[in-house]
Amino acid sequence: MAIQPLKVGLIGSGAISYTYLNTMVNTFDILEVVGCSDLIPERSKARAELFGIRQMTNEEIFSDPDIDIVVNTTYPSSHYEINRQALLAGKHVYCEKTMAATYEEGLDLVNLARERGLRLGATPDTFLGGGFQTCRKLIDDGMIGEPVTVDARLVRSYGAGGAAPFGRPGGMFVPGGSVPYDMGGYYTHALIHLLGPVARVSGFARKRPRNFTHPRNAHYGEPVEVTGATTIVGALEFVGGCYGTLTVTSDGAATDTCITVFGTEGTLICPDPNEFSGPIYLIRKGNPTPMLMPFTHGYCNLDPSTPTLSGKREPGHNAHRGMGVADMAWAIRNNRPHRASGEMGLHTLEIIDGIAKSCETGLVYTMQSRPAQPAPLPAGYFGGDAEGCLDN
Ligand SMILES: NC(=O)c1ccc[n+]([C@@H]2O[C@H](COP(=O)([O-])OP(=O)(O)OC[C@H]3O[C@@H](n4cnc5c(N)ncnc54)[C@H](O)[C@@H]3O)[C@@H](O)[C@H]2O)c1
Secondary structure (H helix, E strand, C coil): CCCCCEEEEEECCCCCHHHHHHHHHHCCCCEEEEEEECCCHHHHHHHHHHHCCEECCHHHHHHCCCCCEEEECCCHHHHHHHHHHHHHCCCEEEECCCCCCCHHHHHHHHHHHHHHCCCEEECCCHHHCHHHHHHHHHHHCCCCCCEEEEEEEEEEECCECCCCCCCCCCCCCCCCCCHHHHCHHHHHHHHHHHHCCEEEEEEEEECCCCEECCCCCCCCCCECCCCCCCEEEEEEEECCCCEEEEEEECEEEEEEEEEEEEECCEEEECCCCCCCCCCCEEEECCEEEEEECCCCCCCCCCCCCCCCCCCCCCCCCCCCCCHHHHHHHHHHHHCCCCCCEHHHHHHHHHHHHHHHHHHHHCCCEECCCCCCCCCCCCCCCCHHHHHHHHCC
16 A cells, blocks of 8 residues: 655755755655745745755745645744744644744643644654664663663854854844754753653753954954853753753863763663764673674664765755654654654753753752653664654
8 A cells, every 4th residue: 555645845945954855855755745935035946946846935835735744944033933823724843943942932832733633743853863763772671771870961162253144043042042952952852762751950051152253244343142041051850760961062162972871780872862873882780891782773874975966065964854754744644642742842942941940040940841752663674665664
């Protein structure tokens, strides 16, 4: 029996839309992309021509009765409004991070989707890749015993060094867009996938000032308006009993990344959660030599030397970003929960905002949201028919 694909309209034809369209048009048979739109029509025209789809307006996407799912790859300050409009138009929605700028807006979207009987999906979906699915299997199979603590850390250096104005409103320094929001979700989604939801958080959050540093920038030497946290350092208590630390900063000098889970029987060194795969090391009690573990799941990173269809460098072109949309489409067809859920996206927003609230009040913050831990993907699906792992 042939698959009946769900039809998709993509809004926001910027940098990351390349990878999404490539994944949705060329990788997953459950998805059929109808068209794409953008505030800047030249961008949607270029993507539409490259992928053989229709150039559309937002309104045409909302009112097209054939479109089932709106994929929102606009920048964060547009996410809430586009998501809301799409849900009100009766579409399922899948949104890039973060799905809203605040917990309150995110909650509004989750409630609206629930009231209307629609799906809301939220990135990151990198935890669906072979890297973090293999890690989950190792934990679920007891290879590290009971998880006791986890360290999650991202260090980046985000300045305001460009000659041109910011490509998105407020740059990377606003709520919903600053590094704990922009990058923190890779870490929180990976942690929720591995260990389940978080019960309480505490910690510190800072908005570190910086100036525009490029002499040809119109605001050279002036301060950047920093309204979103640029550093958070949080303590997490998972519902399942594990403790953790989460550090996310754009105030460092060089990139550093880590997720390491420490258990009663072993230690699991996970790959970069911004990728679909990467080296995984397991250390077992009594044998301090880290063992490089084979992947048990497909959808790992693609060969980075694979040329892009556009002939230009495209961000994330070696990844399967958009796999979460395919999982959501299979979930709709099979009437099961989807994995990269709006509830997970909301939990991420609350973890980040909760750490900032704890810093302000000096108190431990009790989480209100509690998403289900997403079901692991079945192991052993590799190659051309790997999509079968989502048909469950
Ligand atoms: N660039 C990356 O490497 C990357 C990687 C992973 C995730 N993301 C996420 O993807 C999202 C988009 O990032 P990007 O780098 O592609 O940004 P971008 O600025 O290149 O693209 C966003 C596009 O959305 C359009 N847009 C904004 N508001 C709109 C509206 N109301 N209606 C229609 N179009 C609208 C803009 O004109 C722009 O072309 C962000 O949430 C980002 O966090 C980006």
